[in-house]
Amino acid sequence: MATSQQAAVIFSAVVVLLLLSSLAHGRGAGAARQHYHVVQTSHLQPKSLCSGLKEVPSGGTGTWVPVHRPFGPCSPSSRGPERAPPSLIEMLRWDQVRTEYVRRKATGMADDMLNPAKPRVTMAQVDYSPNAAFGIGSGYGGSAAIDADGDGDSMILAQTMSIDTTVDVPWIQCAPCPVPECYAQKNALFDPSRSSTSAAVRCGSPACRSLGSYGNGCSSNSTRNGGDCQYLIEYSDDRATAGTYMTDTLTISSSTTVMNFRFGCSHAVRGKFSDQTAGTMSLGGGAQSLLSQTARGLGNAFSYCVPAPSSSGFLSLGGPATRSTNSRSSRFATTPLVRNAVNPSLYLVRLQGIVVAGRRLRVPPAVFSPGAIMDSSAVVTQLPPTAYRALRRAFTRAMAAYPMNGKMGNLDTCYDFLGFTNVTVPAVSLVFGGGAVVALDPPAVMLSGCLAFTPTSTDLALGFIGNVQTQTHEVLYDVAAGTVGFRRGAC
Incomplete structure (x- = not known):
């Protein structure tokens, strides 16, 4: 069970990257790829100093503002009297309620807020927004x-x-x-x-x-x-x-x-x-x-980089200055942007596969056909159950050296790293339509010692791409070009 102090760090239990091993399971060129990360386990305390912005946004035609985590040291709103941050379980509970509502909006299901028979959920807005x-x-x-x-x-x-x-x-x-x-x-x-x-x-x-x-x-x-x-x-x-x-x-x-x-x-x-x-x-x-109100003047695109808790990120309006192959925008791995037929204001992408420790999971492409909603406020990525089970099996096999430690909220694959100095975590990548491959750092794979993914209710339900997975990536919503791009290590 994570303490409130650990939850404030948000991505605490496996955070500090020490080195990357090239324990490859492929052949030829694939053998040079880094299939595992060796990370230091910790009794980490929340960082009290803001490390600032890693680099400026890639945009040149638009403008940008700094972005912070609500309870991190970079957030001006966090200054003042000390207060206990919300627990991770509270955040995960809120995330389930919120994403289910967004899913209903995307599928046209009515949500009668005035119906007295509708269950009322009382909780603070304790999200990762x-x-x-x-x-x-x-x-x-x-x-x-x-x-x-x-x-x-x-x-x-x-x-x-x-x-x-x-x-x-x-x-x-x-x-x-x-x-x-x-x-x-x-x-x-x-x-x-x-x-x-x-x-x-x-x-x-x-x-x-x-x-x-x-x-x-x-x-x-x-x-x-x-x-x-x-x-x-x-x-x-x-x-x-x-x-x-x-x-x-x-x-x-x-x-x-x-x-x-x-x-x-x-x-x-x-x-x-x-x-x-x-x-x-x-x-x-x-x-x-x-976006719509600034599209004519700044360009019909925006990007953001959700930072680690002790860092600064950014929100950029207008997107990259140019889309030529020689520009910085070429550093983005891009996938087609899909608009939801029921609610066109939502942004969707097609997840097509998952790679764990250098091996692509055997999941039929049709499993991912409903698509996944790009959501800056969603906490963890939600996968079709068939895909989640395959990910969980591959992940637990790779983590067999470590004892499991029950559940944390809706995260059901958690580990007890007490007594371990270092932990070897399998590398995980998400494969999107158009061939975009997004490699995840360890804090985007594990959240407070748990696998940071959850299953949807059925394979027919829309999934979500959460900001635990996209943290430190610049995520570009290029509406004009009809693409979503990912640039690693941007904040």
Whole structure:
């Protein structure tokens, strides 16, 4: 059982890479490949120092912001009084509820949030969602501000927001927003009345109509003709946010602003949200998302690198500067982007195989046919049961020298490394459509001593690619080109 302190490190039990052995089981050229990793086991304590950004994003035409883990030392939201981080089991439980909801959205299954017979899930939003700070408004909103030119004249309120690729409408909490109608947050509340560029979207306008199922009618107390446009977003675990749909200036970096950026100004929530963030910066494929609103100016692409807990990552809008074979973008292993027929705002890929210790598992390609959802907030990768069983068999054979240690939440292949100084972990790679091969580092294979994969309910269910597996990779959603790319060791 992981302690809360271990969970804060997130990928703790097998983390420090000492050396790579070339214990090959192939022949010819394959014999030179590294099929095992030797890693140091540990009594690791959470790292208190932020190691920063490994390298800048590959993008040249767009712009980028740093991305952090919510409870890591690189996150500004983590500064202040000490608080116990959520346990890994809490995170895994939340992940199951959330991904099942996203799966229902992708398959068109109704989710009646108002049905009194529907089971209610009470838990905080204790996820692995990466966080980034954005500037909202034209000024004077609070003490936590972005000073764009360094002269001490801060004009823009900084808001730390979670990054979510399965949601379309960006939103933040706005004053007035008293507790318990709203949740307590570490950032100062954004006050639209103190921003000279803030304006409510009018009912009946194209922007209001574009909300679609997120629309929530018009305000009844507005003196404006037709009233102010209202929005409502409902989440899987009985959480919801509602308020006024607004426009204001979004500052992404000191050199990049987005005028008339549309977002939800939340004045009420239902359920528990993390105080680490002020809202969600949504990057789904819908018309309301950050990607859609910046596609014309920055390019219809974005990428992110979810970091290890003590490092910084990034979110880049616009993608690589060029797609020529001589550019840095050629370092991406790319696979076709698949759009979901029921919910086109979701991003899917085709996983076609898994390689363990240099050997490709014997899994019929048809097993992977439903596809897998690319999800920045999903914790662990979810595989079809047939594929998961094959992975588990191959992994346990390779780990036969180590005693097993029960389960941890929905992770059923866990080990007891007490007394071992080093552990030899088989290398695992994911093979995607188009021939893209993504090699995983040990922290992307094992999570707190457990195999960091889970099975879906059936082989016909959509899978997920979790951010445990994609950590330290730059993941490029090149919507314009219709591809998803992976660049190893980017953060």
